[in-house]
Amino acid sequence: MDMEIKRVGIIGAGQMGSGIAQVCATAGLDVLLNDRDPNRLENGLAAVDGGLSRLVSKGTIDETESRAIRGRIKPAHSFADLGPADLVIEAATENEATKRDIFSSLCASLRPDAIVATNTSSISITRLAAATDRPERFIGIHFMNPVPVMQLVELIRGIATEDSTYESAKAFIAKLGKISTMSEDFPAFIVNRILLPMINEAIYTLYEGVGSVESIDTAMKLGANHPMGPLQLADFIGLDTCLSVMQVLYEGLADSKYRPCPLLVKYVEAGWLGRKAKRGFYDYRGPTPIPTR
Numbered sequence: 001m002d003m004e005i006k007r008v009g010i011i012g013a014g015q016m017g018s019g020i021a022q023v024c025a026t027a028g029l030d031v032l033l034n035d036r037d038p039n040r041l042e043n044g045l046a047a048v049d050g051g052l053s054r055l056v057s058k059g060t061i062d063e064t065e066s067r068a069i070r071g072r073i074k075p076a077h078s079f080a081d082l083g084p085a086d087l088v089i090e091a092a093t094e095n096e097a098t099k100r101d102i103f104s105s106l107c108a109s110l111r112p113d114a115i116v117a118t119n120t121s122s123i124s125i126t127r128l129a130a131a132t133d134r135p136e137r138f139i140g141i142h143f144m145n146p147v148p149v150m151q152l153v154e155l156i157r158g159i160a161t162e163d164s165t166y167e168s169a170k171a172f173i174a175k176l177g178k179i180s181t182m183s184e185d186f187p188a189f190i191v192n193r194i195l196l197p198m199i200n201e202a203i204y205t206l207y208e209g210v211g212s213v214e215s216i217d218t219a220m221k222l223g224a225n226h227p228m229g230p231l232q233l234a235d236f237i238g239l240d241t242c243l244s245v246m247q248v249l250y251e252g253l254a255d256s257k258y259r260p261c262p263l264l265v266k267y268v269e270a271g272w273l274g275r276k277a278k279r280g281f282y283d284y285r286g287p288t289p290i291p292t293r
């Protein structure tokens with residue numbers, strides 16, 4: 001039976017989890033936001049406050065609407081607090097072991113008919129579903145970054161996902177005012193299968209000295225009409241997430257063309273994860289971003 005989603009639980013209050021919370025609450029849904037790190041949870045709620053203030057200053061919503069939206073988002077300090085949710089979306093770090101651990105401890109707290117979804121950028125939905133007690137009520141709901149701005153959401157069915165789960169997820173995305181596409185359960189689905197090898201190639205171009213950070217980004221902005229350069233975009237996505245997606249493509253498709261660039265590995269090892277760490281291919285600690293190479 002299709003289920004109307006009214007209350008959404010979100011696990012992971014990072015850049016994606018906080019954005020998903022904001023769009024769900026804006027669509028009138030109640031949101032329970034969880035993170036294992038209380039500071040990240042606070043930062044996630046502060047990011048929603050920041051996002052809503054920007055909309056108020058642009059005149060998109062007024063103060064009263066902003067307060068009502070914010071009032072629909074409650075912190076959830078444990079998975080037990082997610083019990084009343086109709087749908088729980090996992091948006092934690094892009095690491096298969098982390099996600100599997102979450103699913104194996106989460107399900108006992110949920111109603112048997114609750115839908116469980118993952119916002120993974122690349123990991124097999126079928127494998128993640130196997131870590132739950134409800135593979136037929138499990139689906140990939142892949143939002144794009146920044147969630148409040150981007151129109152697309154990819155829906156990915158695992159081998160066991162029931163039609164009713166897919167239909168409920170599709171109706172949920174429509175309620176958020178977004179457009180969904182269906183992708184089969186292959187490594188990195190559609191958007192990241194195409195986008196991440198392009199970003200990885202831009203990092204190789206930098207690594208081999210073909211061009212500087214600025215030249216590569218300017219070349220792709222002005223020469224290919226991309227709104228953002230690929231290295232700027234990599235920083236925006238998070239270099240740990242980029243590396244993880246490339247590893248999933250490399251291992252999942254067993255093709256050397258997906259080999260993560262060693263320079264990407266080095267940046268991640270240094271903790272230079274992009275905007276969220278204030279340093280990546282650009283240094284964001286000053287008033288304007290400065291290329292790091």
Ligand SMILES: NC(=O)c1ccc[n+]([C@@H]2O[C@H](COP(=O)([O-])OP(=O)(O)OC[C@H]3O[C@@H](n4cnc5c(N)ncnc54)[C@H](O)[C@@H]3O)[C@@H](O)[C@H]2O)c1
Nearest residue numbers: 012013014015016035036040091092093094120121145237
């Ligand atoms: N960044 C992007 O552009 C983008 C786009 C689409 C999808 N995604 C996917 O969304 C997910 C989150 O990415 P992000 O960019 O928001 O990462 P992020 O690093 O900003 O946030 C991840 C959050 O997950 C929390 N977390 C980790 N383990 C947890 C656990 N066991 N329980 C609860 N919380 C936990 C961390 O504390 C952190 O706050 C990843 O799967 C990523 O691939 C990212």
